[in-house]
Amino acid sequence: MDTLILPKTSIKFGLPNSRDWKVKLVYLDHAGATLYSETQMEMILKDFTTNVYGNPHSQSDTSSSTSDLVRSARQQVLEYFNASPKDYKCIFTSGATAALKLVGEAFPWTKESCFVYTMENHNSVLGIRETPESRGSSTNHHTENVKSCLPIKSFRYALSKGAAALAVDVEEIENQNGHPRNDLSSLKLSQRSAQRRSRTEILEDIPTANSLGSAYNLFAFPSECNFSGMKFSLDLVKLMKENSERALEGSPYSSGWSLINAAKGCATQPPDLARFPADFVAISFYKIFGYPTGLGALVVRTGKQLPLTCSNSS
Amino acid sequence: MDTLILPKTSIKFGLPNSRDWKVKLVYLDHAGATLYSETQMEMILKDFTTNVYGNPHSQSDTSSSTSDLVRSARQQVLEYFNASPKDYKCIFTSGATAALKLVGEAFPWTKESCFVYTMENHNSVLGIRETPESRGSSTNHHTENVKSCLPIKSFRYALSKGAAALAVDVEEIENQNGHPRNDLSSLKLSQRSAQRRSRTEILEDIPTANSLGSAYNLFAFPSECNFSGMKFSLDLVKLMKENSERALEGSPYSSGWSLINAAKGCATQPPDLARFPADFVAISFYKIFGYPTGLGALVVRTGKQLPLTCSNSS
Ligand SMILES: Cc1ncc(COP(=O)(O)O)c(C=O)c1O
Numbered sequence: 001m002d003t004l005i006l007p008k009t010s011i012k013f014g015l016p017n018s019r020d021w022k023v024k025l026v027y028l029d030h031a032g033a034t035l036y037s038e039t040q041m042e043m044i045l046k047d048f049t050t051n052v053y054g055n056p057h058s059q060s061d062t063s064s065s066t067s068d069l070v071r072s073a074r075q076q077v078l079e080y081f082n083a084s085p086k087d088y089k090c091i092f093t094s095g096a097t098a099a100l101k102l103v104g105e106a107f108p109w110t111k112e113s114c115f116v117y118t119m120e121n122h123n124s125v126l127g128i129r130e131t132p133e134s135r136g137s138s139t140n141h142h143t144e145n146v147k148s149c150l151p152i153k154s155f156r157y158a159l160s161k162g163a164a165a166l167a168v169d170v171e172e173i174e175n176q177n178g179h180p181r182n183d184l185s186s187l188k189l190s191q192r193s194a195q196r197r198s199r200t201e202i203l204e205d206i207p208t209a210n211s212l213g214s215a216y217n218l219f220a221f222p223s224e225c226n227f228s229g230m231k232f233s234l235d236l237v238k239l240m241k242e243n244s245e246r247a248l249e250g251s252p253y254s255s256g257w258s259l260i261n262a263a264k265g266c267a268t269q270p271p272d273l274a275r276f277p278a279d280f281v282a283i284s285f286y287k288i289f290g291y292p293t294g295l296g297a298l299v300v301r302t303g304k305q306l307p308l309t310c311s312n313s314s
Numbered sequence: 315m316d317t318l319i320l321p322k323t324s325i326k327f328g329l330p331n332s333r334d335w336k337v338k339l340v341y342l343d344h345a346g347a348t349l350y351s352e353t354q355m356e357m358i359l360k361d362f363t364t365n366v367y368g369n370p371h372s373q374s375d376t377s378s379s380t381s382d383l384v385r386s387a388r389q390q391v392l393e394y395f396n397a398s399p400k401d402y403k404c405i406f407t408s409g410a411t412a413a414l415k416l417v418g419e420a421f422p423w424t425k426e427s428c429f430v431y432t433m434e435n436h437n438s439v440l441g442i443r444e445t446p447e448s449r450g451s452s453t454n455h456h457t458e459n460v461k462s463c464l465p466i467k468s469f470r471y472a473l474s475k476g477a478a479a480l481a482v483d484v485e486e487i488e489n490q491n492g493h494p495r496n497d498l499s500s501l502k503l504s505q506r507s508a509q510r511r512s513r514t515e516i517l518e519d520i521p522t523a524n525s526l527g528s529a530y531n532l533f534a535f536p537s538e539c540n541f542s543g544m545k546f547s548l549d550l551v552k553l554m555k556e557n558s559e560r561a562l563e564g565s566p567y568s569s570g571w572s573l574i575n576a577a578k579g580c581a582t583q584p585p586d587l588a589r590f591p592a593d594f595v596a597i598s599f600y601k602i603f604g605y606p607t608g609l610g611a612l613v614v615r616t617g618k619q620l621p622l623t624c625s626n627s628s
């Protein structure tokens with residue numbers, strides 16, 4: 001249930017206030033898409049009817065107005081994530097899914113690569129338990145309970161290049177007061193069984209740790225799940241970089257790049273990239289300020305020389 | 315030269331009229347991006363501040379408003395191309411490049427496939443001739459004179475699957491009055507030499523006609539080139555379907571699917587799909603009505619059972 005629908009006679013944005021009690025429809029689906037404000041729309045109209053923004057690729061005054069705006073927007077995105085322009089670049093995309101797909105396509109996957117992504121067991125949230133009957137059935141009970149909060153198809157390209165995929169569960173161990181312990185040792189990762197993994201459609205042969213040379217690995221997780229609202233600890237970035245052998249014992253994953261899907265999380269808690277220096281962050285603007293839709297970004301750490309390819313992107 | 319810049323004191327849309335002679339900047343770059351109208355922007359503001367459009371994937375009144383609008387927009391796109399909803403579907407994308415890339419990714423390429431695309435020799439337009447010196451040089455004289463009007467990178471995926479690529483020139487033979495002859499026999503295609511093709515960066519081994527079984531082939535051309543303004547005859551759709559053996563003698567291409575890049579052409583002359591039943595048409599809306607940018611479509615013919623895959627799209 002993401003919207004509360006009352007008898008509808010007129011529609012208005014935001015929360016009702018006592019003076020203006022005409023509101024009959026209350027919009028709550030901010031996880032799906034948040035609402036823009038009226039002021040925002042008026043300012044857009046004003047800007048667009050007093051200025052001319054040309055195609056940024058042409059050579060003229062109207063084009064350089066556009067280029068200036070785009071440059072300043074990139075800067076604002078980096079500031080929002082507390083990311084130094086020395087270390088990070090902002091690449092605009094058509095949304096978070098497109099940003100994730102871009103990583104999937106541009107990452108230098110090899111047969112030795114391992115792609116690790118988090119799953120979330122929604123049994124606890126939904127009160128649904130896996131029954132013996134559902135286990136063997138061909139319907140999708142399983143995939144309804146277990147979600148990844150990553151558009152996994154975006155990474156099919158990795159698998160077509162022979163990379164292995166590994167789904168993991170993340171558990172954050174609380175201290176005696178019920179608060180997270182706030183150190184890396186409180187994070188526990190467990191690998192899903194092969195059987196489970198095969199149900200995610202993307203399983204390939206999983207090589208063992210010793211069959212691997214050095215390779216480009218990628219660990220991907222959402223900062224917040226749009227389905228359950230569960231927030232993942234950003235310490236995962238550090239853990240998977242410095243201590244992944246302990247975290248994922250016996251797996252082919254040994255240190256690598258990290259990707260935060262912040263599509264949902266960035267609306268309320270943008271990852272602080274000075275504290276948690278992830279290599280890739282995928283975001284979507286309609287989740288933050290409602291309008292325009294169809295616009296997002298990939299924030300990329302440029303410090304380390306990752307040989308990104310663009311063989312399959314336009 | 316795509317803009318004419320006069321001393322700038324104020325900016326206004328459209329052409330100046332005699333009563334309102336404040337206009338100092340005349341915008342001519344309609345090939346790059348056309349201008350939206352003030353009325354259009356006001357109507358958008360009005361719509362967006364009186365209606366609430368939710369995420370189309372959710373379940374609520376605000377979501378079904380969005381779904382209804384999207385459905386009606388799809389219908390309008392098909393009508394614009396005189397395409398029957400029985401035969402065609404409209405898939406929204408982030409632009410023409412994304413639409414072309416989607417075809418590149420979803421087309422069932424095999425090692426036997428052949429991708430034929432048109433090149434245009436801009437020597438005639440620019441008055442630049444290939445000199446013996448430029449021929450052997452490492453600079454890009456060649457690629458400056460010869461353009462394809464297709465974002466060719468979108469088709470790298472085809473080549474990674476082993477498909478062959480073949481660039482062709484199209485010539486339309488005129489009758490004695492200097493008008494096109496308006497029959498298929500007036501269209502002449504010629505294959506570019508291997509040397510030329512290798513310069514386009516996408517050459518792979520070109521198999522010969524007899525080394526091929528039946529395979530999925532694709533022929534792609536722009537309805538209008540954004541660089542030279544040259545218009546290609548839409549009879550190419552028919553020619554390449556029915557008579558490609560004559561048209562491309564000795565090449566591995568024998569009948570196949572056709573793709574029109576109508577990014578530029580659709581603004582003034584949308585291809586009539588009832589007359590020229592192309593299989594794919596890529597378009598971009600800012601070329602037609604200026605706003606919003608970042609939105610386009612792929613119009614796909616659904617009649618023939620083409621086994622499109624979505625293994626690499628999101
Ligand atoms: C966690 C998460 N990932 C990805 C997406 C998809 O984002 P976009 O619509 O920008 O592709 C969403 C939006 O629902 C999301 O919440």
Ligand SMILES: Cc1ncc(COP(=O)(O)O)c(C=O)c1O
Nearest residue numbers: 409410411412463540577578598
């Ligand atoms: C012939 C042609 N193809 C492709 C494009 C790219 O379109 P889009 O910006 O929608 O990707 C353009 C736009 O300049 C064009 O004129």
